[in-house]
Amino acid sequence: MNALRAKALVEAGLLLRLSGDMAGAEKLFARALELDPANARARRLLGRDGSPEQGSAGGDTGWNLASPDQEVDWGAWTGPSKPGPVEAPLRESVSLPEGTGMRGDALDLIAEAHRTQEFGLPDTFTPAGGLPEGSEVESLLRGAEDLLALDDHSGAVELLRRAQSLAPENPRVEALRDRSERILVSMLEARLGDLNRMPRVRLQPDDIIWLNLDHRAGFVLAQIDGAVSFDDLFALSGMSRLDTARILAQLLDEGIIAPGE
């Protein structure tokens, strides 16, 4: 059973790697290897057999939990396996109100004695239920499930979007995607802070052209003039809330914009 699951995870990881989410892919390969230590493909993809086929450029091995300065979901670096002299007492758990789609509540960032897993799958979720064993959708769902367990909502949403394109009517895929997107949006919005603030561009026009942005980020950046709030930008962008939040968080993280007043 574990071997089969590991195989599915490797497939999902490869899809994720193709979409450019190297960190998410590595997490899935590592999880596959954990479930089935004999899985040569996972080992190879992780670069643990000395072969060149691996996603990450660095020589880091193991779970490779991202550090806060890496491009990864907010909150994903506080995994239980992370060693450290003093475990940070805060920001271990973000519990969100069910179904509101609203941003995370700061009050839920209160320290708990133990880490709780609030981002996981809905209680009723059974990944393989209703789907043929070994199908691509099933692989994707399992991959998403594992990524969610690792707090990688970005990667999970990516896989779930693919799963939904393959099984658009599947209510489980839809429910899981909806929930994952909601959580991801909340996390990204928490990164932006007060949505009433009016961000401003920190760079001069001449410097902006040297950035590595796509046209959608370029569009959002063009709307930022110090007079519109983050909240307004969600309305202006013409994109989904998730896509807009992602772009804004990226612009903020890269120091292209400042949150403003």
Next chain:
Amino acid sequence: MAAEPEPLIGIDLGTTNSLVATVQDGQPIIIKNRTGQPLTPSVVAVSKNGKRLVGGIAKRQAITNPQETVSAAKRLIGRKFSSHPVQDAMRALTYQVVCGQHDDVRIRLAGRDLAVPEVSAMILAELKADAEAHFGRPVTQAVITVPAYFNDGQRQATKDAGRIAGLEVLRIINEPTAAALAYGFGRTVNGKIAVLDLGGGTFDVSVLEINNGIFDVVATGGDTFLGGEDWDHRIIEWMVFSFAKEHGIDLRKDRMALQRLKDAAEKAKVELSSVKETQLHLPFICTPPGGGAALHLQSTLTREKLEDLTADLGERLVGITSEVLGEAKVRPSELKEVILVGGMSRMPRIIEQVRQYFRREPCKGVHAEEVVALGAAIQAHALVGQESELLLLDVTPQSMGVAIAGGYVRRLIPRNTTVPTSATEVFATSKDFQRTVKIMVLQGEHELAHHNELLGEFLLTGLREAPRGQVEIEVTFDINAEGIVSVSARDRDTGLRQSITVTASSGLTEDELRRIMEEQRDWLVAARNTEELKSKRVELDTLARDLVDALSRVRLMPGAGGLSPDVVARAEAALDHARQARGTEDVGALTRACEALAQSLPLLRSAGSRGTPGR
């Protein structure tokens, strides 16, 4: 102490942009909106997340969300759905327009069918809120301007929009009259003046005759589909063509790119009124179809190039002006003054063309975009201050009459007649042994009946049988001070009488209007409450984050930084309380929770300064 007089405002409710002004310390001034801009785009939208947007923010998402963005509602206000202007306008609209129960126009927005005055009311409410932010107190009275050619129905619909927005509309005045008032022409000029109003989407030419403070609109015309946006489109086309030549990509196919092109074109056009060249700089405008790095659009547009691109538009302006003056039999040399209105009229090339045509310098001194709103504010001030020399009288905006044989109109009340007024005329039957006569009440200036607005009709039956011309019918028009028109017809032989009362209608019944006003009030209350809740939650989140940070620092300190366990327990209790309050919709509970957090915070922060044991 005498109570402060209630603030009064004048509103220029434009097709493309709207402005609000007031008279302060004797000087008319424009009230800037809450984003610091004098102009508020007349655009209303519902964003993809269901938020109602008005003004600049709505305009900026117009291209990426076209179906849920309403612009140029003024083209539709007070008109019948089946009318030519509405059918013409519909071809250019990106949003859905449907027919209401009384052949009125309804705009479909976010799944709801809204009456046009409802949409205009959203813009007026925004301007009202801007004025209230300026004065720091409620504003309830306003003068609103409309084009000189607006009929009673359109004026009534604009009044209804004001009522929905919570404004008492003191008076509706003509835009060119407001412009003339802003220049003080009521006092200084006797004679004819021309007002050329080139707005964002329309070009209106009016000739006014000013006689001892009386403003008479003697001619009005123009092109309702010529305006600043045509200049923008030329710049967009130029940018698109240049980009396609360089990269082989048509930017018009991408809505995001098109929105940016539109914004950049408008900005460039405005800049080129004051500078000779401007940079168009749109980084990451599109991603090539096969992928790869996003492309930038970088270009320089000169004033000369813009004039070249739009030469024909300038010529159209002159042609239309010439036509309107020709129809009114007014020679340019007869005019005492020429006023330019609208942002577009600040373009040097247009000023030059006007100068050449009229052989005189157009008026300067009042900002062309602001002049109408300033005039409206002056009128509002005069109305309340009873400054009679500036007071415009309520007049009939268009002539009224009845249809007569041959499909013509017999005018009983000419336009610009001061109300209340009445007029009677005797007509005769046009056919032998005619037993019935149909009285069709019309409004408009055209000689042919079907080109005028039909206000109402009724039959007078039981006429004496006689050869044509022998039965006399006396028709009386009576307009009271409220503008309500009563028309009666009486058979002079038999004394038989029939009548009709015509009230200018916006297409909304009084019941509908009341319902909409209630909905609007509910919406405002809900919006205010939501805003308050939102801001309290933000405050609560900030305080909670700070308290959590402070609490965690304290927990890491040996001996809790010298704080008594009581302080930590109280802070934890405050957080518990805050957590519960945050889930409620109760502003009071949120406020109390914020206070509790704010009380605990300084105590926790003092932990370090109290001398930590072991450090």
